[in-house]
Amino acid sequence: MSARACFIRRPLQFNLGSSSCSCFVSCSLLVGSQLILETTTTSTTALPTDAPRTTTPTAPTTTAPSGIQYHTAYPRNYHFIMDNPEVCKDQTPFLVLMVPVSPNNIAARNAIRQTWGKEKQVQGQVVLTLFMLGSSGGAYVEQHEKLKQENEKHHDLIQSDFRDTYKNLTIKTMVIMDWLAKRCPAAAFAMKIDSDMFLNIDNLVIMLLKPGIPKLNYLTGMLMWNRPVVRSKNSKWYVPVEMYPEPKYPTYTLGMGYVFSNDLPEKFVEASKSIKPFNIEDAYIGMCMKKLGLKPSSPPNPSQFRAYNTKYDRCTYSKVITYILGSSQQLINFWMDLKRPEPPC
Template sequence: MPLLKVSADHAVRPAGLVAVPSRVLTLITRLRFRRALKAGVGLLLSMLSASSLGSRRVVGLFSAEVKGIPAAHQHLGKSLCCRKPAFLSWFKFYLLFCLLLCTLCFTLFDSLSCWDSSPLYKHYQKLFNQTRDFHVPQSYLPASPKEINGTTNAPTTVAPTLPTTVAPTHPPTVAPTHPPTVAPTHPPTVAPTHPTTVAPTHPTTVAPTHPTTVAPTHPPIVAPTVASTAAPPGTQYHQAYARNYHFIMDNKEVCKNQTPFLVLMVPVAPNNLAARNAIRQTWGNKTRIRGEVVLTMFMLGSIGGNVEQLQEKLKQENKKHHDLIQSDFRDSYKNLTIKTMVIMDWLATRCPSAAYAMKIDSDMFLNIDNLVIMLKKPGIPKQNYLTGMLMSNCPVVRWKPSKWYVPEEMYPDPKFPTYTLGMGYVLSNDLPEKFLEISKSIKPFNIEDAYIGMCMKKLGLKPSEPPNPSQFKAYNTKYNRCSFSKVITYILESSQQLIDFWTDLKKPGPPCEVNTAEDAPQAPLC
């Protein structure tokens, strides 16, 4: 329950402590003192009515309860108990007389001013001031209209630290909603410097310190605390729409000089030269397979850090190999959806004549010969075709520490649509332009392969299972030459591993023994 603070001036303030008025404190002090005197008088009267034996027991009680008292002191206590009854009676009468005198003097104070000026009150007041504040629930301290003139449901109208001005843009200050609370004909008044007066009794509210500034008659508009999901100025549709970005390094002529049957698009980090060189030495080195032209291109984003030095190295690398494409989006794992859609943009605008394309990660083993053989089989569609390792009924990861965490505001559904695993999927080259168009209406999220699956779903299409699902594999336990000779994809651990496995696979001699059983499809990952 919210608390109110009642000060000495009866003003209502928010927060936890209540200052008791001085007059109430005085009454409490007098009541406590009188109660103590009454108890003392009662005790002495009971002692007078008791026998001499009872009095001696009272005195002996104090001496018996104290531990470790020297023998001389104990003897003194015993001697007091053994005094004559006349001495004890005179001693009790003397104590009673002193108490009665104090009581008489206290009751003769007719006014609070006399009590306030007494030394006893000042001493007691000094001690009591340390605990004058009490927590009082709001329900026990209703605020009168005079105390909160013109306020709304907010607990206060004026910030305690700024008693002279009311800033309309501060959240604690809510301007009155009733037009009569602002009197434009009245000259602007300045609130008193002391914080005791919160609101005047007349309808005129506290005016700003500058005479030219008038407080608004409506509540101030406060900006929302939730971050806006709207795209920045100049962005079309959303941040993952590929044509919001521009190519800063390109090879436009590669598809004009020849018509590729298959284009391999490899997303890779700008500084990962080792992965690019390993691919160039292995499956990216083959440009013609079974009479078909195969093209390998690397997609990069923009870089941070020592930009000029690394960018110059990238220019020299592209000048040598003519296989780098770079766009001006920020290269990061969280931006893989942007990177994938920029790949689709390049395929649709730079290489629309290609028959097929494959998006494949830079840490993959690719048996390019088996892939071309698969695509040349009869019955493989040339349009609306997407295949790879299919993922069905995969739940969305809502665990925040996970690498694949997707918040509900990005993707509210509990499961992803059927999609092909992003390690490597093959598509007919009519789909990139369709993906770009349909992506205008699809809110992006950070799982790039599932986003492509969402594009397929919006297009009314479904990914196709490959002719031999066992050829698309994810992780392998150990290298086996026969197994690697049959697959299309495998995920590797390093670039050096790719070079070693490829070298062993391509050495002379048959990779498998005769009548070797065919591998079974790998179970889905989700």
């Protein structure tokens, strides 16, 4: 039995560039444990040539209609089209920072490279920063060449062939987990951190080096308890009952930045085979934890994982681990100020 929820979307929300389609119908089709995002058009305009390679679901007994683009949430239905598989072979990182970012957001990547992402040794530990990208429409050849040149310079881009949209953040996160499990299994810890974040990397590594931090089955960050599922169709966090029938999510860590022992990515990928996906990626990781019989842990100092701050204060920023920022330039400005030699407090 499958459940379907359809909505009319504007073309730009699918990042299809200059497509002449007047509108798209986006349908979320749950088949077994897989989420399939279907895209059909109201005209005969073809989808872009960079459309992801597809995997035909085995659950339905009928043949899929032509013109439908399938996206499945299980990460190994996708393929890496740009990779740096050797980065964990020459050295074993203590911590891998995985940053989901859109292909065209080079400003965010460069700001991170100038700030917390440039730190390769922190508190005597090896730290690695990588960016996870999906595929977008438009001028694909030109964009791919620019990304290739960027990766040749920095060796920090990983790109998969899922469509890079907000609705596909769960897919993006699970591809991150798949990469960690396959390419960097020996790392001690990893962190999924958004591209608009301030990260006090020293404080994070100091936290992870504390003797009481578990080395296995550990997930921490800003904990969300008893969060209701948003049912309003006007909300960007809307999840239909067909995707997630329960009224509340299990306890999860806010997606802005959560840290986990690196044994978990492989377990998440395995658990995802039997969990109906939905588009709230951090709550989905919470579902994976629940499936595994695990619970997220409160960090040693919960006040270090913060969301927003109304103003910059050097003393405060010297004590936290995360803050959400308003721009890439803010990250650069705050970081430069924090790194001044004078004591912050």
